[in-house]
Amino acid sequence: MSSSRGSLPRYIAVRTLLVIPMMWVLLTMVFILLRVAPGDPVTAAAGGKLSADEIARRQAALGLDQPLFQQYLDYLGDVVRFRFGNAISDGTPVTTLIRDHGGATLTLTIGAFIFAVGVGVPLGRWAGRHRDTIIDAPIRLLGIVVYAAPVFWMGILLILLIGNLWPSWPTSGIASPQAIFEVPTHTHILLVDAAIDGTYFWDVLQHHLLPCFVLGLLLAGVIVRLVRINVIQTMQADYVEAARARGISERVVVRDHAFRNALVPVVTVIGLQVALTLSGAVLTENTFNWPGLGTDLVDYVIARDYVAVQGLVTFFALIVVIVSVVVDVINALIDPRVRY
Numbered sequence: 001m002s003s004s005r006g007s008l009p010r011y012i013a014v015r016t017l018l019v020i021p022m023m024w025v026l027l028t029m030v031f032i033l034l035r036v037a038p039g040d041p042v043t044a045a046a047g048g049k050l051s052a053d054e055i056a057r058r059q060a061a062l063g064l065d066q067p068l069f070q071q072y073l074d075y076l077g078d079v080v081r082f083r084f085g086n087a088i089s090d091g092t093p094v095t096t097l098i099r100d101h102g103g104a105t106l107t108l109t110i111g112a113f114i115f116a117v118g119v120g121v122p123l124g125r126w127a128g129r130h131r132d133t134i135i136d137a138p139i140r141l142l143g144i145v146v147y148a149a150p151v152f153w154m155g156i157l158l159i160l161l162i163g164n165l166w167p168s169w170p171t172s173g174i175a176s177p178q179a180i181f182e183v184p185t186h187t188h189i190l191l192v193d194a195a196i197d198g199t200y201f202w203d204v205l206q207h208h209l210l211p212c213f214v215l216g217l218l219l220a221g222v223i224v225r226l227v228r229i230n231v232i233q234t235m236q237a238d239y240v241e242a243a244r245a246r247g248i249s250e251r252v253v254v255r256d257h258a259f260r261n262a263l264v265p266v267v268t269v270i271g272l273q274v275a276l277t278l279s280g281a282v283l284t285e286n287t288f289n290w291p292g293l294g295t296d297l298v299d300y301v302i303a304r305d306y307v308a309v310q311g312l313v314t315f316f317a318l319i320v321v322i323v324s325v326v327v328d329v330i331n332a333l334i335d336p337r338v339r340y
Helices: 008-017 020-037 041-046 050-062 068-080 094-129 136-147 151-165 176-184 190-197 201-235 236-245 250-287 293-304 304-332
Strands: none
Touching: 008 020, 020 068, 050 293, 068 304, 094 136, 094 190, 094 201, 094 293, 094 304, 136 176, 136 201, 151 201, 151 250, 176 190, 176 201, 176 293, 190 201, 201 250, 236 250, 250 293, 250 304, 293 304
């Protein structure tokens, strides 16, 4: 019988409570880093086109005339209420941006993860099982190349390649103009809305495949190398040798004994790669003219709109923390030894 100390509900409760100090540290870092940037945010966002009175009025409206500690408390209070402020440059609420454009980033990220896991895990497992063979060498090389190649360079390269080989295949945008305007909005996720409506689904899916493939390559390189090395290590463990001694076939040994134990660090790293995937999504969205939050973030950085940048970065930080908790729970389900 397992003790209460190692019980899954207790582990989930403790891990969830740890989110509070983690989020506090992240939010504090975001607040400080954006406040130490040189220049006045209102003047920078307006491009010097406003009078001194208008600048003062806008600063007061944003609470920038308050003491720094009061700004900090207001910022934390807004985040707790899921209010991320309004952009200085165009007045758009950040929550509206998240609602309207978050679906595009979500589908891009999920599609990339599906491709990366679907390709990276089997290739890494295969390479680990056939270590230092003619099968292992090209897989290792592939993992290194796709991880080292900049995602925007890979995107441009594939756009040129696909554009020449299959001119009819879409290489830019989230969908054709007809689909964007004619597909009814149900969920603010265009691929899901097209599937619900039953029209333009293939058109939308075609536009999704290439960006998801490019972003998925970035993560697949990490997964291939990690799965390979962990399979190699577990294949040398005593319990694997004991399974072989009992006459169990090598295929079953790899599948039931080595591979499952090799997954624990892999799941952890895949969860940690969410931040890498989100940063890669920023570059991927700009490469493929993808109307997601990454594109919005770049536009507001160029506009020096620190309120919108702060809101979007805070939202990304929340996503990373939530995924971190989910990954820890999955790890506890796979391997009870990680529970408190």
